[in-house]
Amino acid sequence: MDTVVSGIRSTGNLHLGNYFGAxxxxxxxxxxxxxxxxxxxxxxxxxxPKPDDLHGNIKQVLAEYLACGIDPxxxxxxxxxxxxxxxxxxxxxxxxxxxxxxxRTTSFKEKIRKQPDNINAGLLTYPVLMAADxxxxxxxxxxxxxxxxxxxxxxxxxxxxxxxxxxxxxxPEPDAYNFGKELVKIPGLDGTGKMGKSEGNGIFxxxxxxEIRKKxxxxxxxxxxxxxxxxxxxxxxxxxxxxxxxxxxxTIKFFKEKHAxxxxxxxxxxxxxxEDIVKFSDxxxxxxxxxxxxxxxxxxxxxxxxxxxxxxxxxxxxxVREIIGYKKFN
Ligand code: TRP
Numbered sequence: 001m002d003t004v005v006s007g008i009r010s011t012g013n014l015h016l017g018n019y020f021g022a023x024x025x026x027x028x029x030x031x032x033x034x035x036x037x038x039x040x041x042x043x044x045x046x047x048x049p050k051p052d053d054l055h056g057n058i059k060q061v062l063a064e065y066l067a068c069g070i071d072p073x074x075x076x077x078x079x080x081x082x083x084x085x086x087x088x089x090x091x092x093x094x095x096x097x098x099x100x101x102x103x104r105t106t107s108f109k110e111k112i113r114k115q116p117d118n119i120n121a122g123l124l125t126y127p128v129l130m131a132a133d134x135x136x137x138x139x140x141x142x143x144x145x146x147x148x149x150x151x152x153x154x155x156x157x158x159x160x161x162x163x164x165x166x167x168x169x170x171x172p173e174p175d176a177y178n179f180g181k182e183l184v185k186i187p188g189l190d191g192t193g194k195m196g197k198s199e200g201n202g203i204f205x206x207x208x209x210x211e212i213r214k215k216x217x218x219x220x221x222x223x224x225x226x227x228x229x230x231x232x233x234x235x236x237x238x239x240x241x242x243x244x245x246x247x248x249x250x251t252i253k254f255f256k257e258k259h260a261x262x263x264x265x266x267x268x269x270x271x272x273x274x275e276d277i278v279k280f281s282d283x284x285x286x287x288x289x290x291x292x293x294x295x296x297x298x299x300x301x302x303x304x305x306x307x308x309x310x311x312x313x314x315x316x317x318x319x320v321r322e323i324i325g326y327k328k329f330n
Pocket of ligand 1: 005006007008009040043129130133134142143144148151
């Protein structure tokens with residue numbers, strides 16, 4: 001059985017893109033692998049959240065994970081900062097990570113551009129912490145999006161370097177696992193590009209039906225087809241892509257035919273789409289609310305997850321310390 005590790009930073013609510021682009025496959029993977037799914041709340045500190053917000057952000061993402069069906073009875077679900085062993089491995093790996101290679105990382109260069117006032121060392125060593133997250137459980141597979149592939153390559157490099165340096169075959173080199181074609185990249189409602197947490201173009205799993213209807217009714221379309229069988233414009237294609245994951249085949253067919261015959265009414269299409277999104281996401285929203293209200297359940301999940309994650313992590317740390325040459329005085 002393969003070991004799978006994946007994390008998500010606690011910096012914003014989950015949206016439909018997260019669900020159909022990743023979580024749906026976590027649900028499938030959790031049955032077939034030894035999975036560790038965690039909330040990356042050390043990583044979240046790179047953007048300096050306020051102490052008053054930090055806990056709530058973590059709790060929200062955790063509740064959303066669980067509401068989607070990630071099952072803590074099957075997978076190990078935990079909070080990164082509950083496993084201080086990760087911080088120790090991060091420290092140890094930092095000794096063999098070179099400033100030059102870290103500075104060349106695309107995500108770091110992007111941060112320099114986007115937040116020139118806060119280029120902290122945590123951002124520079126972000127890939128080292130991520131590597132520690134992964135190899136501390138000796139993962140083989142890491143389900144991540146395309147934007148994380150370079151970080152995964154660095155993880156493999158740090159694992160390989162450790163093995164070479166100490167002449168051991170200790171850490172496996174994990175592969176990025178991006179699900180093949182099964183997952184759909186969900187576009188935003190603004191006509192172009194993908195759904196994001198901060199782009200203002202997303203539908204969140206925690207959105208109320210009223211919010212969803214309002215957002216969908218405001219989605220960008222075009223001025224309507226002018227000749228039969230005209231190609232779909234990008235904004236229209238995007239709405240049909242969202243339909244493809246929430247609506248019945250017959251609904252999609254109906255509106256495609258209406259478009260082809262120039263009889264389509266975008267208002268009707270949007271109304272239907274909004275209802276189908278609500279039908280999919282409302283049970284999740286209700287569960288999010290229930291789970292958020294159940295502190296006893298959440299604290300049990302977190303405590304059990306931390307215990308399982310620490311068991312695996314402390315075994316690795318103990319062995320790593322031995323490999324590096326730390327010995328007991330006796
Ligand atoms: N860097 C990832 C992201 O921003 C989150 C993350 C942190 C992660 N540690 C990880 C993902 C380990 C997979 C494995 O999406």
